[in-house]
Amino acid sequence: MNFQRGRSREEPEINLIPMIDILLVILIFMMVTTTYANFSGLQINLPQAGGDTPSAKVNKQINVSVDATENYAIDEKPALYSGVESLAAELHRAAGEDKEPVIVINADAKATHQSVVNIMEAARLAGYSSITFKTEKRSK
Template identity: 30%
Template structure:
């Protein structure tokens, strides 16, 4: 009877290797995760027939239906837009700028935003639309 009780005490499961594996898997998923950038507001994009998919969009600029400009979940005005774009473009020079204009926003504001992007030295600007 005494031998049986002692073997049960010796039969504990060692959790250290399993914790090591879980920790390594956690590090792997954190390192390989991709992060989606968002402008910070919900935009009703206009439809387009000739839409093309663009990769490496590093700066997203959103124009709401009330003509507000948003970058990285922060509202900015048109005067400080060029400075913000230059700072973000310096962090990722290979990325492009994508303008997400609401279907009910003013076209003149979208043109002004596009000109601010061009003045900041970014070589490529795209306008985001939804598929028709």
């Protein structure tokens, strides 16, 4: 006997709510347990200090000074700054015949970062790659 003659049979359906809950729990578990590597945008090789003796050949040093008001001096002679190119020409004149002098930057503690970058750019334009900075020892 068929007692359900007028009733239509319901189609079975899959309930998605428990499946979504399980997927969210798995996602949270993966986020918590995954270690994230910090990739630095800069590749920095830290310098090493040692007590090596300097080589017998010492290149000429050109002292470039800049004060807090962006006044430049090359080997204690005032240099008029009208652009990086003019500063590069002054460095070239100060180097004379030396092909690879050491540029020593003496920057005031209150000098702008841009003024130091200007000196470095002028040295690059002049073709000099040896640049160093002069500092004072901190008093205790």
